Amino acid sequence: xxxxxxxxxxxxAHLLPHIETLRTVADTLGHATPGTLSTALxxxxxxxxxxxxxxxEAEDQVLYPAIARVMGAPEATATMSxxxxxxxxxxxxxxxxxxxxxxxxxxxxxxTALRRVLYGLYTLIKVHFAKEEEIYLPLLDxxxxxxEAEQLFAELAHAHHxx
Numbered sequence: 001x002x003x004x005x006x007x008x009x010x011x012x013a014h015l016l017p018h019i020e021t022l023r024t025v026a027d028t029l030g031h032a033t034p035g036t037l038s039t040a041l042x043x044x045x046x047x048x049x050x051x052x053x054x055x056x057e058a059e060d061q062v063l064y065p066a067i068a069r070v071m072g073a074p075e076a077t078a079t080m081s082x083x084x085x086x087x088x089x090x091x092x093x094x095x096x097x098x099x100x101x102x103x104x105x106x107x108x109x110x111x112t113a114l115r116r117v118l119y120g121l122y123t124l125i126k127v128h129f130a131k132e133e134e135i136y137l138p139l140l141d142x143x144x145x146x147x148e149a150e151q152l153f154a155e156l157a158h159a160h161h162x163x
Contacts, residue, residue, distance in 0.1 A: 004149035005137040008063070008156070012129050015055065018047045019125050026118035029111050037106065041098040044118070048091040052125070056084040058159035059132075066152050067136050070143045077136070083128045090121050 003009070025032075025040045032040065064077035094117045101110055140149065 003137070003141045004144060004146060005140050005153075007153045008137060009133060011055065012133065015052065016129070018051065019122060019129075021047070022118050022122040022125070026115045026122070029106075029115050029118075034106065038098075038102055041094070041101070041114075045091070045095050045098060048087075048094070048121075053088060053091060054160050056087060058156050060084055061159045062152065062156045063136075066144070066148075067140065070139060080128065080131065080136075083124060087121065087124060087128075090117050090124070093117050094121070 021040075021044060025037075025044055028040070029037070060081050064081060068074050068076045094114070097110060097114050097117060101114070104110075106114075140152075144152065
């Protein structure tokens, strides 16, 4: 039986390979050629800015208010929104580091900073997704009527694709 929240679970499944790339790129620091590293970091930044951050913004606008309503607790997802803020901050830090590495090369200090940011993003996002899928989505599956769920995910898709 398909759950009401399957669309979000499917989106997470689509995003997860890209999230794994954060760890893979961090693992290869110090071993990858400058050109390979530059391309990998540019790809990661593109994924973050074009896919993950819009996903998070859509959740903040549509999903989390619905969860708060279903739970009867307006601040029920405040910590989740705070994690979105931190993902954005780390993505900006990664972009700055990437530009510096492209311009000035990969020093030991920059390598350490890149590794910290990439592993930090990886861990934060993996735990964030786990919390959504293990705590919040089951609540919606149990408490949200099917017509409301359909409307919610239509609004979520619309918010995700807004400019």
